[in-house]
Amino acid sequence: MLFASLWIFHGHVSLHAQESPQSSCPRPSPGATVPEPEDLRSRNGVLKVDLTVRTFTTPDGTKRFCYFDAAGNQSPTLRLSRGDLLILNLKNDLADAPATVPATGNNINHAHNHATAAEKNSDPCDSSTMSLSSTNLHFHGLTVPALCHQDDVLKTSIQPGDPPFQYKFRIPENEPPGLYWYHPHIHGFSKPQVLGGASGAMIIEGIERANNEVAGLHERVLVIRDQDLLNPNAPPSKSEPVVPKFLVDHDGDAANTGTGFGKPAKDLSINFVPVPYPDYPPAAIQMKPQERQFWRVLNASAITYLNLAVLYKHAPQQLGIVALDGVPINANGTTGDFISWQNHIGVPPGGRVEFIVTGPPAGVPGLLVTRTVDTGLGGENDPNRMLATITATPDAPEPRSILASSPVPLPAPAEPWLGNVPPVRVRKLYFSETLLDPNDPNSATTFFLTVDGQEPKVFDPTSGVPDIVVKQGDVEDWIIENRSPELHAFHIHQLHFMLVAWDGVAINEPFLRDTINVPFHSAADLQYPSVRLRMDFRDPNTIGTFVYHCHLLEHEDGGMMGLIRVDPADSAQAPGKSTPSSRTRSSPANSTTSN
Ligand SMILES: [Cu+2]
Secondary structure, X not given: OOOHHHHHHOOOOOOOOOOOHHHHOOOOOOOOEOOOOOEEEOEOOEEEEEEEEEEEEOOOOOEEEEEEEOOOOEOOEEEEOOOOEEEEEEEEEOOOOOOOOOOOOOOOOHHHHHOOHHHHHOOOOOOOOOOOOOEOOEEEOOOOOOOOOOOOOOOOOEOOOOOOEEEEEEOOOOOOOEEEEEEOOOOOOHHHHHHOOOOEEEEEOOHHHHOHHHOOOEEEEEEEEEEOOOOXXXXXXXXXXXXXXXXXXXXXXXXXXOOOOOOOOOEEEEOOEEEOOOOOOOEEEEEOOOOEEEEEEEEOOOOOOXXXXXXXXXXXXXXXXXXXXXXXXXXXXXXXXXXXEEOOEEEOOOOEEEEEEXXXXXXXXXXXXXXXOOOOOOOEOOOOEEEEEEEEOOOOOOOOEEOOOOOOOOOOOOOOOHHHOOOOEEEEEEEEEEEXXXXXXXXXXXXXXXXXXXXXXXXXXXOOOOOEEEEOOOEEEEEEEEOOOOOEEEXXXXXXXEEEEEOOEEOOOOOEEOEEEEOOOOOOOOOOOEEEEEEEOOOHHHOEEEEEEEOOHHHHHOOOEEEEEEEOOOXXXXXXXXXXXXXOOOOHHHHOOOO
């Protein structure tokens, strides 16, 4: 009922044409047709990109953060194949954002005048300057080295006024084909930058070579972001049931009502088309009737969970999942052109899902929605809401990109499937939170991600002392517990993992991920909720020092992060290292017991 009553809002398309695009970060209006991000494709094995990050403050005080390519496109999709070289020159133009739209032109040279001497002199590869106007890039999901100019976020920090900073690395020959993404990762300031829109998709081409079911399909890239509410003071839509009075949680966001309704903590947008509270006027997607398309969805939200569903006349449709977090779900090599058909898909912040969707028959109204996610007593409100209408018309324009129709299958992976490699050791980590005043649930919260047995501490970017030391070549099991009353999303850089148990119960999900939801703790639980992950440190590219953290960015910025160092395999032998002959299938029953 809720959704049907709101269809009338779609259909208005208007960019703010009078604004200078690069100075004002223009965004589409609510109800607009979902635009496709511009594609930047590698040529002859090289993709060269000039990217500038700018900021703009809207009249209501909202700060946008925007990536522009050389042609002025926002947040282009970077498309490369295995083995290709990426050369990305990132220019930081974040300084001194104007409070209102400048009268003319852009502020391209503005930053140079205001950078301090200290900023000008700092080495961007070894910078202790991390502020709201510093920036860098993380290539989320890629297994590339955590080195400066590649995928380091610990010391790399580019200041306004610095010359363009060059990222330069080759996509590994064994990188799974799928959807990855880029975003800034400045400790303490990730949330405002990502919430402001600093994110973009990255595609490693060739997924049709991994799964022939998607060969020849048109593909659609959908980037879902969150942002501060456009109408924070509006009462809920009259079509909603009345829910308890709004409460504000310790992050200052609308607290979880647990009802599926009420004011959300953040608005969502789909390819920058906002879908604002309270009426959620959906964006618009057109498809040809019953056309099969391949949708690649990135949850680039700072804090918002998604639970995606496609409804035709209110009935949930089957969505054919092909890949999670950039890795085809048949990468285990045993299931052929396997598709997992589901009628809804949860996607934590930072996660990706790629699936086949069949358009509605002509005349049948369709909707892309996100269903409510119960984030826990301490979590943010994430109600049911529409994202886009799906309208079937014979003359619907096709998405720009189409997957090859007769692909050459990918070579088999050189390494044994992760699920068949027994872990050499088990570690336990836990998420926890403490209130400044234990008697006041609205007092400031401190966020921790702690290795069991160590003292909980807020992440210190200057410490340099790893919380975990691992040997390259090893496979480990990590049990991640949640001892807090809200959801957290565990993410680790430079590698993927496999979920082997949920709350201590072995599960059969032989897929790789790089971001996973960890269920919240309730007072009634007899034990802390947990996930058990098989962590893959075999790739030589994972050597180095990097981070794992909660991907709810206000938690990450608050210190819910840890440091890991992966030592080369040929350094001093660690106890308990596995030998190649020990690679046998581990039974799921065993995998839940050792601890
Ligand atoms: Cu968290």
